[in-house]
Each structure stands twice: as structure tokens, then as C-alpha cells.
Amino acid sequence: MSTIEIELFSDTKTKPSQAMLDAMMQAECGDEQAGEDPTTLALQERVADLLGKEAALFVPSGTMCNQIAMAVQCQPGDEIIADKTAHIINFEAGGPAVIARAMIKPLDGIRGQYTLEQAREALRAGFRHAPSSKMIAVEQTANLGGGSIWPLAVLQSLKELAAEHNLVSHMDGARLLNAVVASGVSAKDYAATVDTVWIDLSKGLGCPIGGVIAGTKDFIEQAWPWKQRLGGSMRQSGVLAAAGLYALDHNVDRLAIDHANARTLATRLAQIPGVKIDPLTVETNILIIDVGEAALSAPEISERLLAGGVRMGAMNPTSMRAVTHLDVDEAGVSRAADLFAEICS
Numbered sequence: 001m002s003t004i005e006i007e008l009f010s011d012t013k014t015k016p017s018q019a020m021l022d023a024m025m026q027a028e029c030g031d032e033q034a035g036e037d038p039t040t041l042a043l044q045e046r047v048a049d050l051l052g053k054e055a056a057l058f059v060p061s062g063t064m065c066n067q068i069a070m071a072v073q074c075q076p077g078d079e080i081i082a083d084k085t086a087h088i089i090n091f092e093a094g095g096p097a098v099i100a101r102a103m104i105k106p107l108d109g110i111r112g113q114y115t116l117e118q119a120r121e122a123l124r125a126g127f128r129h130a131p132s133s134k135m136i137a138v139e140q141t142a143n144l145g146g147g148s149i150w151p152l153a154v155l156q157s158l159k160e161l162a163a164e165h166n167l168v169s170h171m172d173g174a175r176l177l178n179a180v181v182a183s184g185v186s187a188k189d190y191a192a193t194v195d196t197v198w199i200d201l202s203k204g205l206g207c208p209i210g211g212v213i214a215g216t217k218d219f220i221e222q223a224w225p226w227k228q229r230l231g232g233s234m235r236q237s238g239v240l241a242a243a244g245l246y247a248l249d250h251n252v253d254r255l256a257i258d259h260a261n262a263r264t265l266a267t268r269l270a271q272i273p274g275v276k277i278d279p280l281t282v283e284t285n286i287l288i289i290d291v292g293e294a295a296l297s298a299p300e301i302s303e304r305l306l307a308g309g310v311r312m313g314a315m316n317p318t319s320m321r322a323v324t325h326l327d328v329d330e331a332g333v334s335r336a337a338d339l340f341a342e343i344c345s
Contacts, residue, residue, distance in 0.1 A: 016207065025239075039242050043245050079132060080103065080137055111145035112139060113145060119161055136161065136170070137169075148284075159194065169195050176190060176199050261285075272340065312336070
């Protein structure tokens with residue numbers, strides 16, 4: 001197996017720094033299920049305040065955050081409106097059908113974002129033979145949309161639509177803090193547009209594990225039994241929560257470096273014949289790269305990159321994805337671009 005020196009496959013590949021590991025080792029711990037872990041409680045309070053919600057819950061993964069939100073707020077047979085590229089459709093093993101027993105209506109948005117008009121047209125009119133619209137879901141940033149940022153005004157209009165039709169709204173906020181840093185809009189302002197929202201700790205923030213979901217106190221009370229059912233309850237979870245607290249203190253503002261490195265990589269790749277990417281569309285840390293006119297297919301380029309110590313994912317025969325993060329610096333991005341150009345030449 002090739003030694004991976006430059007990891008651009010995903011920001012989920014980040015590893016905790018020594019300072020983060022030190023914070024974890026020094027964490028004060030207790031029984032999380034009994035509400036006795038002070039570090040976990042502190043993380044939950046911190047995230048609830050960050051997002052402007054009444055309460056929050058620490059769970060092992062972002063997927064569990066999404067599944068809990070749908071299970072609590074949807075009834076069997078209900079329908080969830082989401083973009084066709086959404087994580088809940090493509091990367092959660094059919095969880096909504098199994099756990100919430102809900103349907104998803106995929107919308108054909110642009111770069112992972114649908115419009116208010118599309119959402120309005122997708123609403124069911126109360127016909128008893130059809131599923132009932134129940135949730136409007138968005139993903140901030142939109143992963144398969146190339147890390148695109150949902151504009152605040154669009155999110156506010158979707159919230160108004162949800163309220164008008166007595167629906168709930170949910171934000172998959174896996175990379176919400178990337179959007180915050182890139183746009184200058186606060187996490188509270190984004191979170192105010194939805195009923196439930198979560199942030200991932202294990203992506204750009206560099207933690208080894210975990211997500212924190214937030215909403216009303218009543219929602220979190222209902223979320224707890226689902227956390228238990230899904231195997232997400234823990235014991236001395238302070239060891240993990242301490243990483244989250246460290247990340248919120250040290251790893252949020254630096255996301256701007258990842259965004260700058262992503263733009264640098266996009267600018268370099270755009271100069272390679274047969275490779276298409278517009279650097280102006282790179283808003284955060286994700287690049288979707290079109291290699292349809294290159295001499296090699298995406299899997300072939302990916303394989304040759306890997307042989308040279310650079311890992312970058314092939315999404316299909318003609319497109320690739322690269323994700324910058326705290327474990328790849330500007331020099332690493334430059335080397336990856338050089339190797340990409342060499343392979344394509």
C-alpha cells in the first residue's frame with residue numbers, strides 16, 4: 001500500500017493534534033448517561049449557546065444526528081424534502097426508511113441547493129393517498145455541491161415556508177462552521193432558520209469523533225431515547241467531548257486557511273488541459289473537479305496520485321473530489337497540484 005503523504009480524500013481524515021490529545025487526557029469525566037460527565041455537559045452547553053438553541057446533545061456521529069432529528073420529528077410515511085445530493089439520501093445507508101420510516105423527496109437543485117419555488121412545488125396538498133410533507137432539510141455546506149454555502153436569505157425563506165405549512169426544518173450542519181467562517185454570517189443566524197441543527201466535530205475541526213445536535217429542550221428530551229436505541233449513549237465521554245471543546249477554542253477561525261488552500265488548488269488545477277474547475281465557485285474547502293476531457297479517467301488519475309503519495313477521491317469516471325483541512329498545508333496543496341499536472345500531461 002502506498003504511503004499517503006498528502007490526504008485530500010476528505011476532512012474526515014484529520015487526526016487530533018498533540019495539544020488536542022493532551023486536552024483529552026486531562027478531561028474530567030463521569031457517567032454521561034446519568035448526566036454526570038462535566039466535560040460532556042460543558043460541550044453541550046457550549047454548542048447550544050453557539051447555535052442559539054435551548055439544549056444540545058453529544059452523539060458519536062453526524063449521521064446519528066440526522067437520524068435522530070428525523071426519527072423524533074417525523075412519523076412513519078411522512079415525507080422529507082431534500083436536495084438529491086443530500087447526505088441523508090446518499091450516505092446514510094437508507095436510514096430514514098429504516099429508522100424514521102419516512103420518505104425523502106429529492107429535488108434537482110444546483111450545486112446542492114434547491115430554490116424556494118422548488119420546495120413549494122414539492123409540498124403535498126393533503127391528498128390522503130400521498131405521503132404528508134413533514135420536514136424541509138438542508139445541508140450547510142452542500143458537500144456534493146462543492147462545499148457551496150446556502151445564502152441566509154434563502155434559508156430564511158424556507159423557514160417561513162415551513163412555518164406556513166406547519167412543517168419542521170432541519171439543517172445537516174456537518175460543515176456549518178466552514179460556512180460561518182467563509183461568509184461572516186454567525187452560526188446563530190444560520191441556526192435560527194431551522195428547528196434542529198448539528199455541527200460535526202470530526203471534519204474540519206479535527207476531532208477524532210462526534211457530532212452535537214441542538215434544538216428545543218423538548219426535542220433533546222425526545223432525542224435521548226433514540227440515542228439509546230441507536231447505541232449512541234456513552235459513559236465517560238468527557239475524553240471525547242474535551243476534543244470538541246478544544247476544537248471550538250482553537251480550530252474554527254483557522255478554517256479560513258483551508259478555504260484559501262482550496263482556492264489555491266482550484267486555481268492550479270484549472271490551468272491543466274482537460275481539467276475543468278472554476279476557482280470562483282470554490283467557497284469553502286471542497287472541490288469538485290471535472291476531468292471528462294482529460295486523457296485519463298478519474299479513477300486512473302486517483303490511482304496514479306495515490307502511487308505518488310497523494311490521495312484524492314474519484315466520484316465517477318469523469319469527476320473527482322478534493323477536500324482541504326488542517327492536516328494539509330499550502331506546500332502540500334502545491335505538491336498535489338504538481339503531481340496532478342504531471343499525471344495529466
